[in-house]
Amino acid sequence: MVRIRGSIGDWPVDLTLELDAEDWRQLAQHMPPPPLGEPQVAAARAPASAAPVDRLWQTAQDLLRGSGRIEGPQLLAELEAFSGNAGAAKQLLVRLRHDARVKIEVVDGTQVFVWLED
Numbered sequence: 001m002v003r004i005r006g007s008i009g010d011w012p013v014d015l016t017l018e019l020d021a022e023d024w025r026q027l028a029q030h031m032p033p034p035p036l037g038e039p040q041v042a043a044a045r046a047p048a049s050a051a052p053v054d055r056l057w058q059t060a061q062d063l064l065r066g067s068g069r070i071e072g073p074q075l076l077a078e079l080e081a082f083s084g085n086a087g088a089a090k091q092l093l094v095r096l097r098h099d100a101r102v103k104i105e106v107v108d109g110t111q112v113f114v115w116l117e118d
Helices: 021-029 047-067 072-083 086-097
Strands: 002-008 011-017 069-071 102-107 110-115
Touching: 047 069, 047 072, 047 086, 047 110, 069 072, 072 086, 072 110, 086 102
Parallel strands: none
Antiparallel strands: 002 011, 069 110, 102 110
């Protein structure tokens, strides 16, 4: 599933595209092949280097799941507190914003992140 959210002028946009395995296969056929001699990025990654990021992502999900709903500024502050830097916290916030299990509501001009799954 691919979810696109934003706005065009004053019009809000919330578009969800559901793609099955065949759709992804057809899309992959249109991708150019990697240059010869260049290693595959996904294959070159070591699992150990991804582990800290995965732990942060899991913690971010657990935080929102545990609270059920939380205002964006408070969520950002808590993400920054456990991730240790503002950049990582913002990346986690963006991932949560685009997660299918998260709904964004606007209450009095403030984004509220709501966990949809039990």
